[in-house]
Amino acid sequence: MQEFLQQIVSGIASGGIFASLALALVLIYNAMGLVNFAQGEMAMLATFIAFTLVDHGVSYWIAFPVTLVVAFAGGILVQRIVIRPVERAPILTLVIVTLGLATLVNGVAGFIFGYVPRSFPSPFSAQTVNLLGAFVSYRDLGVIGVSTVVLLLIYLLLQRTTIGLTMRAAAHHPEASRLLGVHVSWMLALGWGLASAVGAVSGIMVYAFAAAVLGGIESPLGAVVGGLIVGVTVNLAGAYIPFVGGDLQLAVALAIIIAVLVIKPNGLFGRPSVRRV
Amino acid sequence: MSALLELEDVRCGYGPTSVLHGVSLAVPEGGIVSLLGANGAGKTTTLRAITGGLRWLGEIRFAGRSLRRMHTEDIVGVGIAHVPEGRGILTELTVDENLKLGAHRRKDGATAVRKDYDRVFEYFPVLRERRNLSASTLSGGEQQMLAIARAMLMQPRLMLLDEPSLGLAPLVVRSIFEIIRTFNQADHVAVLLVEQNARLALEMSTDAYVLEVGRVAVKGASAELKGNESVRRSYLGY
Numbered sequence: 001m002q003e004f005l006q007q008i009v010s011g012i013a014s015g016g017i018f019a020s021l022a023l024a025l026v027l028i029y030n031a032m033g034l035v036n037f038a039q040g041e042m043a044m045l046a047t048f049i050a051f052t053l054v055d056h057g058v059s060y061w062i063a064f065p066v067t068l069v070v071a072f073a074g075g076i077l078v079q080r081i082v083i084r085p086v087e088r089a090p091i092l093t094l095v096i097v098t099l100g101l102a103t104l105v106n107g108v109a110g111f112i113f114g115y116v117p118r119s120f121p122s123p124f125s126a127q128t129v130n131l132l133g134a135f136v137s138y139r140d141l142g143v144i145g146v147s148t149v150v151l152l153l154i155y156l157l158l159q160r161t162t163i164g165l166t167m168r169a170a171a172h173h174p175e176a177s178r179l180l181g182v183h184v185s186w187m188l189a190l191g192w193g194l195a196s197a198v199g200a201v202s203g204i205m206v207y208a209f210a211a212a213v214l215g216g217i218e219s220p221l222g223a224v225v226g227g228l229i230v231g232v233t234v235n236l237a238g239a240y241i242p243f244v245g246g247d248l249q250l251a252v253a254l255a256i257i258i259a260v261l262v263i264k265p266n267g268l269f270g271r272p273s274v275r276r277v
Numbered sequence: 278m279s280a281l282l283e284l285e286d287v288r289c290g291y292g293p294t295s296v297l298h299g300v301s302l303a304v305p306e307g308g309i310v311s312l313l314g315a316n317g318a319g320k321t322t323t324l325r326a327i328t329g330g331l332r333w334l335g336e337i338r339f340a341g342r343s344l345r346r347m348h349t350e351d352i353v354g355v356g357i358a359h360v361p362e363g364r365g366i367l368t369e370l371t372v373d374e375n376l377k378l379g380a381h382r383r384k385d386g387a388t389a390v391r392k393d394y395d396r397v398f399e400y401f402p403v404l405r406e407r408r409n410l411s412a413s414t415l416s417g418g419e420q421q422m423l424a425i426a427r428a429m430l431m432q433p434r435l436m437l438l439d440e441p442s443l444g445l446a447p448l449v450v451r452s453i454f455e456i457i458r459t460f461n462q463a464d465h466v467a468v469l470l471v472e473q474n475a476r477l478a479l480e481m482s483t484d485a486y487v488l489e490v491g492r493v494a495v496k497g498a499s500a501e502l503k504g505n506e507s508v509r510r511s512y513l514g515y
Contacts, residue, residue, distance in 0.1 A: 063474055089304050090461070125450045128336070144305070144395065162377070162381050164379060165370075165374055165377060165381070166378065166381060169370065169374075169378055170371070172367060172368075172370075173365070173367045173369075175330075175361075175365070176361065176365035176366070176367060177357045177367070177378070178348075178349040178350050178353075178380060179328060179361060179365055180350060180353065180365075180378045180382075180427070181353040181354050181381070181431070182350060182381075182383040183350050184350070219487060
């Protein structure tokens, strides 16, 4: 039981990371009906920027917001320069463009920072505390805390503010929104900036995609719940299914994607896309 | 007195297909003008040209200022509310969020906006009841009401209405037209009304233009056109 609880808590911690990346994907999807395949690469690049800053003696608490700002600006730039020219192109073109972007960002990051994986120093200590009988590290608590705050802020921005409302409007009905005075093109760019910043908060692409699909690719709440489910499931599978171990956890995430796409294609929280004609 | 909206020899089209071959018309401050004509005559295209939905040649002036090369969102900002063909309802959002979008560019303060909300809900009580529901759950008539209410909240000087009667029951159409007339008189907002239902439009407007394949075929006072047997027969089909 103790062990089980332990795995659940660690699962929630990694789930928090998946949830924020998944949320970034959902934001982009809602901002232009597009899955950004470069999301993970952009997050990786942002992490490298933070890494370099910290490496040069910059305090973590300065490097973190600086990286967020850089990622936000980068997201806007990418939308203005790379995506905007093909905005009206068929969806397949957009998919290829973001795939190309992923390769490009990967190459640039490799060129500058090298291809050796590095682990990012955590600002939180690895010491553990006893929480309801499970041992939780401050690191995990920190991850859960930061993810929760980011998710909450994004939710409030999108659902409770006028600018969030215009962003959602611009994404779903660009023509009608223009007639209401919404600066559609800038709202889309803002969506990219936000998603890029949220993506910078976390790290691993495939898991996040699994989370976004699980929750329904249009649902912010789904992204969060999906992220947590994937985190916990992958962790539990790693601990209790002997042949999964640490190596096949990725496969479990992929299996979740496939299962969801087969059984409930619109996700747990997605609405079937029905249109009145 | 110069008109609020003036079109002078406006030509435009979609790609190589030209739709308007030189349309001139004027909407006076606070007036109601009908734009009539058969399907494909260029009525919707005329409205789209006014709010910058496509490029045009000639001249379009609003309150004395040329709208050339202005973006749609900025044209809307100077006081033209366009209720487009198909109503332009944002079905992913709630009724209230749709209304909020109508008022989101206003700078005259929350109190004034709230007052207008109350007034709009008086015109369309059903929207108050459905405030928190998704706009996709509204019936066709209710969606038309929402679109017009939203346009009212934009506090425009000119409203462009593209076939508000389309697909609605005659009784609903009557009441919507009544409300538009009330609003026009109370707020001195000019209306350019595109309609298939010529009889109704002529009853409501002071002046009318009849388009035929991208040109103004007939223009005049609505009462005159209504009384003119041959115009009615050959252009208005009733």
